[in-house]
Amino acid sequence: MLRNVFLALIALVIAVGGGTLSAWYAVNRFDGFNALAIGQWTAHPDAGTPLSDPYAKARAAREGAFPLGSAEGLAFYAYNDDTGAALDRQCTYSLSGNSPNSRFWTLYAADRTLLPLDPGTGRLPALHSRQILRGENGAFVVSVSPKAQPENWLATSGSGRMTLVMTLYDTPVGSNSGLVDMTFPAITRISCDG
Structure with missing residues (x-):
């Protein structure tokens, strides 16, 4: 009798713990389905549309995100440099090359939660794209440092990992038919003070 209760408790702990851990992973670490990857840059063209997967919807709800619609634009995220090393706020990086076709784009540095x-003052x-x-x-060449x-x-501050976010507005990239130039700037680490 005691053995059956013990086995039931172990099964319950595994089920609840495994379910909680998998849900946390899916919302916090999983990039989602149907990701569009170009080099180190990743986007989710279905975000903000009815085709968005449930994990992306849960992540957007948790973060309070308001994704752009498919006709408005597309945000690309870079978590690593071109060697695969995580981006660090205390390092200097060079973004060189060009951006895909878009009417306008923005670039900013964020923490891992995309804030x-x-x-710093005066930066x-x-x-x-117009400046x-x-x-x-x-x-172009942009120094992130x-x-x-x-x-x-592009000024950074603090310590720890960071994410680069490039948002393309009025772009055909999300509905790519193979006719769009899909080039993104390369991310090269120049030096690191941390």
Whole structure:
């Protein structure tokens, strides 16, 4: 009798603990289904549409997110540099290249919960496509660093991991038919103070 009660308790702990752990993982760490990955950049074109998976809906509800509709734009997230190392707020990175076709785009640094980082007093919290200095071929280089950098500089602060968020507005990327240029800036670590 006591053995049956003990086995039932073990099964209950495994079921409740496993269910809780899998739900936490799905809402906090799982990138979701139907992700669009280009290099280190990942987007979820179905977010904000009726086709969104239940995990993405739960994550948006928990974070209080208001995803853009499919006709409005698409947010891409980079958690790692081009070598696969996690992005660190105390390191300096170079974003070089170009962005996909879009009428307008923004770029900002966020923490792992996607809240924008405080860049500090007198620093811009984000960059956008109309303020970027470009080369003759249209490509750009953005320095992401806690220390002041010449030309295009996205300031970071604090310590720990970060996420880069590039939001494309009025873009055909989400409904890609293979006719859209799918290039994103490369993320290269230059130095690290942490």
